[in-house]
Amino acid sequence: xxxxxxxxxxxxxxxxxxxxxxxxxxxxxxxxxxxxxxxxxxxxxxxxxxxxxxxxxxxxxxxxxxxxxxxxxxxxxxxxxxxxxxxxxxxxxxxxxxxxxxxxxxxxxxxxxxxxxxxxxxxxxxxxxxxxxxxxxxxxxxxxxxxxxxxxxxxxxxxxxxxxxxxxxxxxxxxxxxxxxxxxxxxxxxxxxxxxxxxxxxxxxxxxxxxxxxxxxxxxxxxxxxxxxxxxxxxxxxxxxxxxxxxxxxxxxxxxxxxxxxxxxxxxxxxxxxxxx
Numbered sequence: 133x134x135x136x137x138x139x140x141x142x143x144x145x146x147x148x149x150x151x152x153x154x155x156x157x158x159x160x161x162x163x164x165x166x167x168x169x170x171x172x173x174x175x176x177x178x179x180x181x182x183x184x185x186x187x188x189x190x191x192x193x194x195x196x197x198x199x200x201x202x203x204x205x206x207x208x209x210x211x212x213x214x215x216x217x218x219x220x221x222x223x224x225x226x227x228x229x230x231x232x233x234x235x236x237x238x239x240x241x242x243x244x245x246x247x248x249x250x251x252x253x254x255x256x257x258x259x260x261x262x263x264x265x266x267x268x269x270x271x272x273x274x275x276x277x278x279x280x281x282x283x284x285x286x287x288x289x290x291x292x293x294x295x296x297x298x299x300x301x302x303x304x305x306x307x308x309x310x311x312x313x314x315x316x317x318x319x320x321x322x323x324x325x326x327x328x329x330x331x332x333x334x335x336x337x338x339x340x341x342x343x344x345x346x347x348x349x350x351x352x353x354x355x356x357x358x359x360x361x362x363x364x365x366x367x368x369x370x371x372x373x374x375x376x377x378x379x380x381x382x383x384x385x386x387x388x389x390x391x392x393x394x395x396x397x398x399x400x401x402x403x404x405x406x407x408x409x
Contacts, residue, residue: 134158135196140237144229151234152186154199154206155242172245173205174395177234177274179216179255179262182283182300186210193383202395207238213300215283215309216255216262217321227321230262231270247275254278254341254389256382257350261285261323264357267338268326278341278389280382284353286322290314324360331364340368341392343385345375 134155142149161167178195180188186208189195199206211226218227230253239246253274255263260282267277285306290313292303299305303313310316318325330337340361344354351372361368369392375381 135190138241142229142233144225144233146223149229150186150210151238152190152208153238153242154190154196154204154208156200156203156205157243159200168203168396170243172243172250173203174250174393175205175207175238175244175252176390176393177230177251177253177263178206178208179211179230179253179259180208181255181257181259182213184211184259189386192379193386195386198387198390202390204390204393204395205242205244207234209234211259211262213258215258216266217309219309226262227266227269231266231273235273248273249275249394252276252278252393254280254386255282256280257283257377260342264323264340265321265326268323268330269320271330271335271338274338276339276341276393278392279343279354280385280389281344281348281350281377282342282354282357283350284323284357286317286324287353287356289316324357327361327364327366331366337366340366341371341389342368343371343373343388345377345381346372347374347376348381349377 134157136153136155138151138153139148178189189208195206214224214226216226216230218225235251238244245251251274253263253267260279261284263277264279264282267274289306292306292313294302294304296302306313310321316322320326342354342358344351358368358370371388
C-alpha cells in the first residue's frame with residue numbers, strides 16, 4: 133500500500149494545498165496468485181467534516197485497509213470549514229476545486245481511470261454536503277455519490293440569526309459561505325435545487341447513497357432530502373442504522389459505501405496488513 137501526501141498549487145484556491153492519497157500499487161504476489169496488471173484505478177474522492185482535514189479519514193476509519201482490499205484509489209483533500217462551495221470574493225472556489233481541478237490534476241499525477249463510471253465522491257457531515265452538492269453539480273464527472281450523516285442545512289437557513297452560542301450555527305458564518313441566505317435555497321449551492329434542475333434537464337444523475345444514524349441530530353434533514361429525491365423519481369439507496377454523529381458510525385458506513393460501489397471484487401496480492409487471497 134502507498135499512502136502519499138502531496139502538496140500542489142491550486143488555481144481554484146490560489147495557494148498550495150495538501151491532499152492524501154491511498155494508492156494500492158505495491159501489493160506482493162506469490163506464485164499462483166492472480167495479478168491485477170497495469171490498468172487505471174477506480175477512484176473515490178473522500179471529503180472530511182467540519183473542523184477536520186485531509187488526514188481525518190485515515191486516522192478515524194479503516195478506509196486504508198478496505199481500499200487496498202478492493203484496489204480502490206482514494207483521494208482526500210482539505211476543505212477547511214467551507215462546505216466545499218465557491219466563494220468568489222475570497223477566490224476560494226472550493227466547488228470548482230473538488231469537482232474539476234482535483235480530479236484533473238490527480239489523474240495527471242496517478243494511474244487513475246478517466247471514466248465517469250470509475251470516479252466516485254463521498255463525504256461525512258460537512259463533507260457529505262460537499263459530496264452531494266459537487267457530485268450533482270459535476271454530474272458528468274462522478275458516477276456515484278455518497279453522503280454520510282450529511283449536513284443538509286439549506287432548508288430554513290434564511291431564518292438564522294447571530295444570537296446563538298456556537299459560530300457554525302450563526303447567520304454571519306452561513307453568509308460567509310453561501311452569500312445571500314434568502315437566495316441560497318434556489319441556487320447551485322443547494323443539493324436539493326440541483327437535483328430538481330437535473331431532472332428538468334433530463335441529465336444523467338449519478339447513483340446516490342445516503343446514510344444517517346438514528347441518534348444523529350441530522351437525521352430528519354436527511355430523511356427530508358431522501359423524500360425529495362424519491363418525489364423526483366431519482367433512485368437513491370438510503371440506510372438508517374444505530375449511531376450518532378461520530379466515527380464509529382462513519383467507520384461502519386464507509387465500509388457499506390465501498391460494498392455498494394461498483395468496485396473490483398477480488399483482492400490480488402498481499403498488502404502491508406498481510407491481507408490477500
